Amino acid sequence: AQSVTQPDIHITVSEGASLELRCNYSYGATPYLFWYVQSPGQGLQLLLKYFSGDTLVQGIKGFEAEFKRSQSSFNLRKPSVHWSDAAEYFCAVGSGYSTLTFGKGTMLLVSP
């Protein structure tokens, strides 16, 4: 069965500091991997996705993520966080042809 672990429930980062959100997955084949962001009262918005090719993928809003097969990880990074990045972030895994399985999310708080 596929699963996603996001070990950090909450993370607080100072505005302008760098950010890394962790994601580990379990999947029986080559995974499709995604990061979504959810602001309060909003739907889920895709930040970036990996399904083949270069293991470092760039997304919207200055985010990037690196697929590391040997570590079963797909960590999300941003070099300089803005206050508007405060939201909940979800990592997800799937095959591209069936369901996506989501992690429980990491809530990002940005301090001034």
Add this chain to the structure above:
Amino acid sequence: GAGVSQTPSNKVTEKGKYVELRCDPISGHTALYWYRQSLGQGPEFLIYFQGTGAADDSGLPNDRFFAVRPEGSVSTLKIQRTERGDSAVYLCASRQTGGDNTGELFFGEGSRLTVL
């Protein structure tokens, strides 16, 4: 439409009542998904439609939950004899199929269900 549309955005009902939640996917998306998101949790899969048929309904928690998509577009999630534990945000998503599919799900803003 331009995005996935869900109605109602908020629904408050009493324990034991019947509820319907509607989803209108992105035009041309043949795959449609229902997820449930409880407070402090990630989205949990309920059911997935490919066209009119349910390709995977393994996430439906029990037989009080049912979903249909009779014409392969709009879908309705139906909950009978609602319980307080059914309170959650119900998310609908759709996806392209065919050669352009990269697995991305496009989500609506959700229907928040509160069972008193």
